Amino acid sequence: MKKHRKNRNVAITGIGQTALSSHKEDQNQVEMVHEAVRSALEDAKLTLDDIDCVVHGNMELFEMQFQPDMWHALGSGAYGKDEYRITTGGTTGATVVCAADNLVASGMYETVLAIGFEKLQEANTTGGITNMADPLWFRHLQTGALTATTATEMIEEFGEKRARRAAMKYRIMMDKHAMLNHRAHRRLGLEYEQMEDLMKNSPQLVGELRLIHMCSQSDGACAMIFTSEDSVKKKGTAQPPVWIRDHETSHREETMSNLFGFKKPKMTHRDCAEKLFKRNGIKDPVEYFDVFEMYDPSAWWAVDWLREFFLLKADEHLQLLESGAFDLDGKCPINPSGGVIASNPIGATAMLRPAEAAMQIRGDAGPHQIKKNVQHALASGFGGTLWTVLIMLEKDLNW
Amino acid sequence: MKYFGTTVADIFNTMPKRFKPEEAKDVDIVIGYEATGPGGGKWKATIKHGTLKVETVEGELEGCNTMIQADAETFVGVTLGKITAIDALTNQKLRVVGDVKLLMTLLPKVFIPYSIIPEKKEVTARDILSTVRDRFRADKAAGVIMSFGYDLAGEGGGQWSIIIKDGQCTVKEGLEDNLNVKMTMDASTYVGMMTGTLDAVTAFTSGKVKIDGDMMAAGATAKYFNKYVDPNAQEAEELLSLKVVTSVGMRFATGPVMGKWFAGLKEKKLLANVCPSCKRTQIPPREICAFCHVRAGEYKELGPEGTVNNYDVVYYASPDPLTGVVRDTPYAGIFVVLDGATPEDAFSFELKKEDIPRLKKGVRVRPVWAEKPKGHFSDILYFEIIS
Numbered sequence: 187m188k189k190h191r192k193n194r195n196v197a198i199t200g201i202g203q204t205a206l207s208s209h210k211e212d213q214n215q216v217e218m219v220h221e222a223v224r225s226a227l228e229d230a231k232l233t234l235d236d237i238d239c240v241v242h243g244n245m246e247l248f249e250m251q252f253q254p255d256m257w258h259a260l261g262s263g264a265y266g267k268d269e270y271r272i273t274t275g276g277t278t279g280a281t282v283v284c285a286a287d288n289l290v291a292s293g294m295y296e297t298v299l300a301i302g303f304e305k306l307q308e309a310n311t312t313g314g315i316t317n318m319a320d321p322l323w324f325r326h327l328q329t330g331a332l333t334a335t336t337a338t339e340m341i342e343e344f345g346e347k348r349a350r351r352a353a354m355k356y357r358i359m360m361d362k363h364a365m366l367n368h369r370a371h372r373r374l375g376l377e378y379e380q381m382e383d384l385m386k387n388s389p390q391l392v393g394e395l396r397l398i399h400m401c402s403q404s405d406g407a408c409a410m411i412f413t414s415e416d417s418v419k420k421k422g423t424a425q426p427p428v429w430i431r432d433h434e435t436s437h438r439e440e441t442m443s444n445l446f447g448f449k450k451p452k453m454t455h456r457d458c459a460e461k462l463f464k465r466n467g468i469k470d471p472v473e474y475f476d477v478f479e480m481y482d483p484s485a486w487w488a489v490d491w492l493r494e495f496f497l498l499k500a501d502e503h504l505q506l507l508e509s510g511a512f513d514l515d516g517k518c519p520i521n522p523s524g525g526v527i528a529s530n531p532i533g534a535t536a537m538l539r540p541a542e543a544a545m546q547i548r549g550d551a552g553p554h555q556i557k558k559n560v561q562h563a564l565a566s567g568f569g570g571t572l573w574t575v576l577i578m579l580e581k582d583l584n585w
Numbered sequence: 586m587k588y589f590g591t592t593v594a595d596i597f598n599t600m601p602k603r604f605k606p607e608e609a610k611d612v613d614i615v616i617g618y619e620a621t622g623p624g625g626g627k628w629k630a631t632i633k634h635g636t637l638k639v640e641t642v643e644g645e646l647e648g649c650n651t652m653i654q655a656d657a658e659t660f661v662g663v664t665l666g667k668i669t670a671i672d673a674l675t676n677q678k679l680r681v682v683g684d685v686k687l688l689m690t691l692l693p694k695v696f697i698p699y700s701i702i703p704e705k706k707e708v709t710a711r712d713i714l715s716t717v718r719d720r721f722r723a724d725k726a727a728g729v730i731m732s733f734g735y736d737l738a739g740e741g742g743g744q745w746s747i748i749i750k751d752g753q754c755t756v757k758e759g760l761e762d763n764l765n766v767k768m769t770m771d772a773s774t775y776v777g778m779m780t781g782t783l784d785a786v787t788a789f790t791s792g793k794v795k796i797d798g799d800m801m802a803a804g805a806t807a808k809y810f811n812k813y814v815d816p817n818a819q820e821a822e823e824l825l826s827l828k829v830v831t832s833v834g835m836r837f838a839t840g841p842v843m844g845k846w847f848a849g850l851k852e853k854k855l856l857a858n859v860c861p862s863c864k865r866t867q868i869p870p871r872e873i874c875a876f877c878h879v880r881a882g883e884y885k886e887l888g889p890e891g892t893v894n895n896y897d898v899v900y901y902a903s904p905d906p907l908t909g910v911v912r913d914t915p916y917a918g919i920f921v922v923l924d925g926a927t928p929e930d931a932f933s934f935e936l937k938k939e940d941i942p943r944l945k946k947g948v949r950v951r952p953v954w955a956e957k958p959k960g961h962f963s964d965i966l967y968f969e970i971i972s
Contacts, residue, residue, distance in 0.1 A: 208669045211824055308826075321837045323846075323869050326962050327918060327933055335895045335920070342946070374676035389674060389685045391901040397675050439875035446895040446920035448928035 190465065195583060196290040197418050197427035198544045199297075200230025200411030206371040206529035209307055210405040215254065219303050220261030222407035222534075226299065230411045231424035237411070238295040240264040243272040243282040243302050244533025247317055248309035262301055275318065276481070276569025277435070278302060279408065279537025283577060286412045287430045296417050302537035303407035306530075311403060318570070320440065332400070334393025335446060337486045341394065344501060352504050353399055354381040356512075357485040357527065363514060364524025366554035371404040371529040399485040406531035408538050415583070428544040431578040431585055434462040442571050455494035455566075458574040463497070466578065466585070471496045472506065472518050476560040477546045479539040481568040482525045492520070495566065495576070515557060522546060522554040536567030540577045547581045586624025588661040591701045593620045596664050597628045597639055603697040606635040612695060616687070617642075617649030624657040632695065651683030664699050686901070690911050709741040710772045713779045713813055714756055717747060720811040721754035733798075733806060734760045734767040735775065742772040749809060766798035779813045842872050845884060847960040855923060855952070857930070859883045865927040887932075888923035890951045890971065894931055895920045896944055917941050919968060921950055937969040944970070 202225030204210075204218055213221070227233060240262055242255040251257065255264065255271045262269075270289075274281045279302035286300040311331075319328035340349040358378055364370035376384070388398035418427050436458035438451070445451065459471070468474050480495065482488035492512070493503035506512060512520040523542040526535055543563035545551040560581065567575035586592065597618075609632050618628040627642040629649065646652065655663065659678045662668030670688060673679035681688060714735075732748040746761040747754065760767065774793045777783030788794045796803050839847060842858070846869045849856035857866040858881040860874035866885060867874065874881050896919045899912075916938060920931040936944060937953065950968040958964035 208672070211826065321835070322839055322843045323962065327935070332899070332901060333897050335897060338895055338946070372672055372675065374672070376676065380677075384677065387677065387680070389681065389900070392897045392899045397671070402672070439871070441871075443920055443931045443933035444929055445931075446933075447922050447926075447931040448894060451929060 192432070193291050193293055195415035196287045196412050196430050197415065197423070198410055198430065198540070198579070199413045199418065199423045199425060199427055200226040200232060200409075201425075201541050201544060202226030202229055202410075203369060203408045203534070203538065203541060204406045205369050206404045206406035206531055206534075208371060208402065208404060210305065211307075215249070215251075215303065215305055215308070216258050216261035218261075218305065218405065218407050219258045219301055219409075222303065222409040223261065223263055223299065223301060226409035226411055229425060232297070232411065234263040236297055237263065237267060237299045239268040239270070239289060239298045241270045241272060241282050241286045241289070241298060241300045243274075243278040243300075243537075244304050245275055245278055245314060246273050247314035248311055248532065249305060250310070250314075258301075263299070268295070273533075274569060275573070276483075276532060277536050277567040277573050277575050278533045278569070279535055280433075280481075280539065280565070280567025280575035280577060281435070281536070283410065283430075283537055283540050284433045284435065284575060286410070287433065290412045290414050293414075296414050298412045300410045300412065300537065301407065302409075302534040304531040304533040304535070305405045306403040306532065307405050311532075324441070331483065332392045332395060334391075334395040334486075336484075336490050337394035337399075340486060340490060344504060348504065350385045350394070351381065352489050352507055353485040354385050355507060356482075356489050357384075357398055359513060360482070360485070360488075360521060360525050360527045363522050363554055364528035366514075366552075367522070367524050367528070368552070369529070370524040371406075372402045373524070373528065395484060395486060401483045401526045401530045402528065404529045404531040406529065406534050408534040408541050410537065410541055410544075425550075426548050426581075428547045429580045429583050431580045432462060432466055433575065433577040434458050434465075435576075436461070436574045437570075438572060440571055445572070453491075453494045454572045454574040455491050456497065458576050459495050459497055462576050462578065471564070472498075472511070475518055475562050475564045476558070477519050477522065477543055477556055477563045479521055479523065479543040479546075479563070479565045480525065481536055481539055481566045482521065482527055483530075483568065485527065488520075488525070488527070495564075514554070519556050522551060522556055524554070536569070536575065539565035539567060540579060543577075543579050547579055586657060588624065588658045589665050589667050589701075591661060591665070593624055593626060593657050593660055596661065596699050597630075597641070599699060600630065600639045600696065601637060603699060604637045605695050605697065606637070609637070609695040610635045612691065614651065614687075614691070615649045617646035617652040618660075619646060619652065619654045620657040620660040621654070622656045622658070625660075649683075651681065651687055653679070653681055653688070655679040665701070666698075686911070686914060708776055708780060708815055710735075710737050710775050711741065711743070713776065714745050716813060717756050717810065718754055720813065721749075722809055722811060723752045723754075726754070726809045727752055729809065731802060732761055732764050733802060734764045736760065736767060736769040737772040737775050738769070739771045739773060741776075747806075754809075764798060766796060766800070766802045768803060769795040769797070780815050840872075842870050846870055849884075849886075850962075850964040851958050851960045853889075853954045853958055853964075855887050855889055855932070856884050857887050857923075857926065859885050866925070866930050868923065868926065868930060868932050885925065887925045888921075888952070890949060891921040891923035891926070891932070893919045893944070893946060893948050893950055894922055895946065896936070898941060898944065913938075915941055917944055919944070919950065921968065934965060935967050937967045940970040943972075 202222045204221045259265045272282050282300045286298040316328050319325045358376045361376040364373045384398045388396035436454040511517040543565040546560045563579040565577045612632045616630045631638040663670050730750050734746045744760045746757045778785045857868035858870035860881045862877035862879050898917045900915050917936040919936045949971045953966045955964050
């Protein structure tokens with residue numbers, strides 16, 4: 187068993203994000219990062235003088251800008267401070283949060299500013315994702331992040347009608363959430379009556395993965411501030427502190443094709459959830475968590491992954507979805523923000539998950555705030571060949 | 586009916602001017618357009634071997650290979666880039682019957698993008714005078730009683746009076762009696778002074794402005810008002826995007842394990858290595874078994890035939906990662922468990938295009954090799970279905 191001990195508790199004390207959209211031609215990257223940083227500082231009622239260290243992250247291959255943290259120093263406020271750059275692909279934002287948590291927990295810094303951003307309009311995502319693949323063999327086969335393999339498997343397991351309806355129920359539910367989130371990029375105003383029409387007529391991207399199922403490409407930035415328990419108690423906070431209870435990261439060997447043999451390997455999502463929940467004594471995650479902000483790149487993946495993250499069996503995840511348990515007013519709402527399907531500025535995407543989950547715990551998410559008390563939140567990041575990061579947040583420091 | 590400052594008809598009227606015949610030499614297509622709702626209509630564009638014919642259509646659109654449908658507002662918005670095409674396609678406000686990739690590949694190639702030439706709006710004296718009340722600074726004019734008139738000649742001219750009294754400012758058309766001061770000039774001189782292109786003192790000394798009455802009052806008027814800001818001036822702010830193409834050649838060392846794999850391809854062999862501990866096969870071979878953390882040194886030839894266990898039939902036109910050229914769709918990637926492989930180890934490759942209609946889980950496939958393999962991924966042309 188690997189050693190895993192947190193030296194001291196860490197709270198999220200400031201959250202800022204830009205509006206998320208397909209175009210941000212009125213700002214360059216530095217200015218966009220600055221907008222998020224400023225809004226996080228205003229939220230925490232702090233100034234840059236209170237920040238000891240900056241953690242900065244995005245997916246560098248997309249914008250083809252190596253060392254963007256150097257260029258961004260004027261916008262990030264990192265000049266003269268310690269700074270770390272993190273670039274773990276899709277999981278970047280979540281890894282930035284884990285790193286910021288660890289840096290404060292270690293005792294090295296009192297207050298850390300974390301930044302995740304992406305300007306996908308300036309980027310070439312297919313080029314970036316292709317160049318991520320093993321250059322010796324897989325690069326010539328890799329064509330980006332689109333796949334219908336999960337759709338095919340779900341249709342085989344649950345039948346065409348139920349599987350397609352589940353994916354559309356999830357998609358329209360996400361849009362209904364996004365309609366309440368004024369920062370969300372794609373807010374389409376979909377209704378459940380359109381389900382049959384969309385599942386038939388939305389253009390096919392890959393097999394049964396249709397345009398309607400897939401996430402967007404967005405521009406945007408997110409910034410968060412992390413402070414030690416000592417600081418929170420001595421100096422107080424402008425917002426209710428949200429505590430980071432624990433986090434876990436799971437990777438797998440770097441080939442995609444052996445996910446599709448006759449014998450399926452255990453998914454990273456399940457592996458990650460099992461480790462995290464075991465360490466924290468969570469027996470029934472659907473019962474325990476009041477919200478789950480999940481990194482959901484497509485409706486098919488989202489539905490399938492819910493089974494893995496919540497350690498469910500057979501069609502339990504479909505039953506919960508169909509019965510409304512994941513709706514905004516359900517037992518465990520998924521992505522009140524509208525999720526990645528609505529907004530996907532990749533380097534910020536996995537940070538927006540814990541950021542939005544923390545806002546739900548604070549109770550100030552806005553129109554997409556869950557109406558009941560949110561005590562325990564889960565957030566996930568995803569990237570590469572199904573890498574997974576899971577982060578647990580708590581309202582009270584009582585575990 | 587205008588949307589985003591233009592009409593659907595203008596997009597089609599400018600099509601011949603925007604057409605690039607040299608890019609359309611090999612194109613033979615008839616595209617039907619239907620813009621619904623107010624300002625809509627039907628059009629047909631026939632592109633054939635470098636020629637273009639655009640016609641309006643009454644009644645049914647016939648003989649089109651591809652149909653593009655949207656309400657007029659969406660149509661204009663997408664054309665101008667004000668509405669993202671992918672979003673409009675997603676929420677079905679924009680529908681394409683036929684080949685969707687046309688929108689993203691062919692049309693941008695054969696047409697110069699449509700744009701509106703901004704109508705430069707000239708500021709008039711009336712525009713400026715209509716802002717006088719909003720610009721009035723009551724705090725600076727406390728206790729001031731004053732009236733002044735403008736007699737503006739030429740285009741956009743007229744007569745106006747501005748009266749300041751009891752901390753209020755009113756603007757009236759015509760010249761009031763008993764003005765403290767009256768200023769006579771060309772309307773263009775007034776606009777120039779107010780927008781800062783003409784210096785007021787110079788205008789007066791050069792005789793462009795005639796002042797009747799209290800000269801001091803004329804000079805004092807400025808302090809009772811905020812400066813006029815030309816609302817069009819903001820458009821002069823430069824928001825540009827820089828276009829950069831990056832293309833670099835790369836070299837990668839294979840090392841001995843992948844070297845063995847490529848050497849195998851030269852002999853038309855698919856070589857896996859075997860984990861000495863869990864006995865699983867790994868294809869292509871990997872240096873160690875990631876589960877058992879041991880070196881896998883033994884090699885075994887797999888297949889060449891195998892069974893398809895999952896697949897992706899791709900309709901979305903994405904660029905070939907090696908050339909940047911948009912691929913012909915559909916194409917299919919398959920996950921094959923090769924004969925002799927352990928059940929957890931699949932191999933992925935492209936399927937022969939003609940076999941896509943017969944592709945399903947469980948079909949048997951085999952590789953088709955290049956005539957002279959040279960230890961490169963192009964040695965396998967594709968996999969084909971064994972009938």
